[in-house]
Amino acid sequence: MEKLTSKQQNIYDYIKECLTAGGYTPTMREIADYFGYSSTNTVNDHLQTLAKKGYIIKKPGTARGIILTEAAAACEKHNQGVPIIGRVAAGTPISAIENLDGYLELSEFYDERHFALHVKGDSMIDAGIWDGDFVIVREQQIIHNGEIGVAIVEGEATVKRITINHTEAILYPENEYYSPIRVDLNITDFRIAGKVVGLHRVIR
Amino acid sequence: MEKLTSKQQNIYDYIKECLTAGGYTPTMREIADYFGYSSTNTVNDHLQTLAKKGYIIKKPGTARGIILTEAAAACEKHNQGVPIIGRVAAGTPISAIENLDGYLELSEFYDERHFALHVKGDSMIDAGIWDGDFVIVREQQIIHNGEIGVAIVEGEATVKRITINHTEAILYPENEYYSPIRVDLNITDFRIAGKVVGLHRVIR
DNA sequence: TTGATTACTGATATTATTATCAGTAATATA
DNA sequence: TATATTACTGATAATAATATCAGTAATCAA
Numbered sequence: 502m503e504k505l506t507s508k509q510q511n512i513y514d515y516i517k518e519c520l521t522a523g524g525y526t527p528t529m530r531e532i533a534d535y536f537g538y539s540s541t542n543t544v545n546d547h548l549q550t551l552a553k554k555g556y557i558i559k560k561p562g563t564a565r566g567i568i569l570t571e572a573a574a575a576c577e578k579h580n581q582g583v584p585i586i587g588r589v590a591a592g593t594p595i596s597a598i599e600n601l602d603g604y605l606e607l608s609e610f611y612d613e614r615h616f617a618l619h620v621k622g623d624s625m626i627d628a629g630i631w632d633g634d635f636v637i638v639r640e641q642q643i644i645h646n647g648e649i650g651v652a653i654v655e656g657e658a659t660v661k662r663i664t665i666n667h668t669e670a671i672l673y674p675e676n677e678y679y680s681p682i683r684v685d686l687n688i689t690d691f692r693i694a695g696k697v698v699g700l701h702r703v704i705r
Numbered sequence: 706m707e708k709l710t711s712k713q714q715n716i717y718d719y720i721k722e723c724l725t726a727g728g729y730t731p732t733m734r735e736i737a738d739y740f741g742y743s744s745t746n747t748v749n750d751h752l753q754t755l756a757k758k759g760y761i762i763k764k765p766g767t768a769r770g771i772i773l774t775e776a777a778a779a780c781e782k783h784n785q786g787v788p789i790i791g792r793v794a795a796g797t798p799i800s801a802i803e804n805l806d807g808y809l810e811l812s813e814f815y816d817e818r819h820f821a822l823h824v825k826g827d828s829m830i831d832a833g834i835w836d837g838d839f840v841i842v843r844e845q846q847i848i849h850n851g852e853i854g855v856a857i858v859e860g861e862a863t864v865k866r867i868t869i870n871h872t873e874a875i876l877y878p879e880n881e882y883y884s885p886i887r888v889d890l891n892i893t894d895f896r897i898a899g900k901v902v903g904l905h906r907v908i909r
Numbered sequence: 910t911t912g913a914t915t916a917c918t919g920a921t922a923t924t925a926t927t928a929t930c931a932g933t934a935a936t937a938t939a
Numbered sequence: 940t941a942t943a944t945t946a947c948t949g950a951t952a953a954t955a956a957t958a959t960c961a962g963t964a965a966t967c968a969a
Binding site (some may be wrong): 561 | 955957959960
């Protein structure tokens, strides 16, 4: 991607800022006023360059018709995730960029298909799911035998390792002190709410 | 907050959608065209109601001057978190609003003070921290004795339960097969990187 | 040193957009 | 039953905003 001059960068940043702060992009006059340009043509020139370099899309004949190509732009920044730090060199500040291993993308769960369930009890302790943890569940009706999922039995949600055949479902706890639960599908109200795809724990 | 009629809700949703998809809010004409209204005044009426009910702010004399009051609106949706579902009634879809227990606010970690560390090894297995987990760490130099934190020993980061006195630090693993590590502060390069405040696991 | 690019001013035509007036009709509320 | 409120049409004035033309000047690369 072609680099921006500092003035172009400033204008780009201002547009971004307007979007985040106010919710809509500025007009050319507003940009001109902000930077002290007396003519909107100055801004027009800059915007055309930004468009040519691929940073924005300009909708012709449209008031405030600037789209930041960096997709959802303003939003994305927030959804960048928690930086993952790798090896840490002595003396350097922990957040030094050299140690960056990428980003822990928690926001992948931020859609309608995912929900969290607050785990109560220790029936899944051997699977590393503790009392008080949040399991992150992707809503789906089908689960492969042996996967950990959320089952709704008589209206109550439980997290278990699940196996299903034509006539019964077996819910396996992961705790030696608990026994598997057999559910007769002809008698009992049963359905799969989703598959456990993540776990989140708050540590104090 | 005063409820919206279905038509008002539709218009509100459309504005939101435009913001997320295109980056800028629609004009009254665009809204009218989308819903098949021949007059922009229809839209004007609706917008005024939305403003009156507090869902939007309208900047007078401003093209596309609609601000969704739900703060950064489009952005916030993503940062809202993963919905936490409580008890689940039989038959009802899992995402039914009645079951909502709040939101799991993962985004609280989205600031410069937090980073994630990919855990290698099973030395903390009895504390529920498994090989491959991500611990979320708040950067801080001080840690209270007995808390789980990240220590940098000779440039290498380790997650342990930490105790410090004037002359030495003791790093306690949480695994009966491992022994505590004693670090002489006068000899060894040692510092605290931060405190473990969360844990995240990806389950396949 | 010539030409291209960047960075502006200033003016103006054109069109995009808001705002407002004067109505109609259906539905809900008191 | 009277009175709001909701939900529209259709027209038009006023203004907000874009687009474009004709320039100037500085910087940078060929």
